[in-house]
Amino acid sequence: MSASTAATARAARPAELPRTRRAPLTAVSGGAAQRGSRLDVVRAPLRSKSRVPFLVLCATLMVVSLVAVLVLNTTLARGSYEMSELQGEVAQTAQDVQGLQEDLSAAETSLPDKARSLGMVPAENPTMVSLRTGKVVRGTDR
Template sequence: MSATTAATARAARPAELPRTRRAPLTAISGGAAQRGRRLDVVRAPLHSKSRVPFLVLCATLMIVSLVTVLVLNTTLARGSYEMSKLQGQVAQTAQDVQGLQEDLSAAETDLDDKARSLGMVPAENPTMISVRTGKVVKGTGQ
């Protein structure tokens, strides 16, 4: 460095403050002075363990939970489709039953007319056969 550069550097620095003397340090009661020594020996810090197993555990738990949610969601969706299909079958069966009941009601009302058109007459005193015993049972017409 040249003489002019050093002079310029000194001129650029702010004026130094006058140094003051600090008050002397005194020991506080109950401090290290009573224990007999000022510094304690401290063991070197232990090497920190690797975080890889923890991260692997977290990643595994996340993957397992995501797969579980996926399987559960798929199962519920399949069950929903099956339930919808079965509800459609139940509705179709109910319609079929209702149609058959209407056909039966219509046939019951037309039975007397059809029998008369075929030349049939109501029986005055019907005779029946018991299936269990095989005997002829006389009954009254209802």
């Protein structure tokens, strides 16, 4: 090595810190010197927690929510069928009522003709009993 390379190498090294003297090591009471040179058991480092319980919880929530949606959908479909059946019954009842009203109006219009054919005559002065008062009322007094 030449003198210039040695100077460069010294300049490249960091400046050495002055060495300080350390205090001597001494045994502390309760240490290994009193117990013997026995090794102590040290607990293993903690591992990260498993993700399995979290995944099981998520899967359970998904299954429960899917079952709830299925039950809700089935209930709504059943209600829809019952509603359409009841609407059909209401329509049928409305048709029956309309038919009976037509029969009644036809009977009212044909009633005087049937009464004459049976020999009945209209009353000249009808007499009735008032249900409110219990008195006999003549048709002209109304």
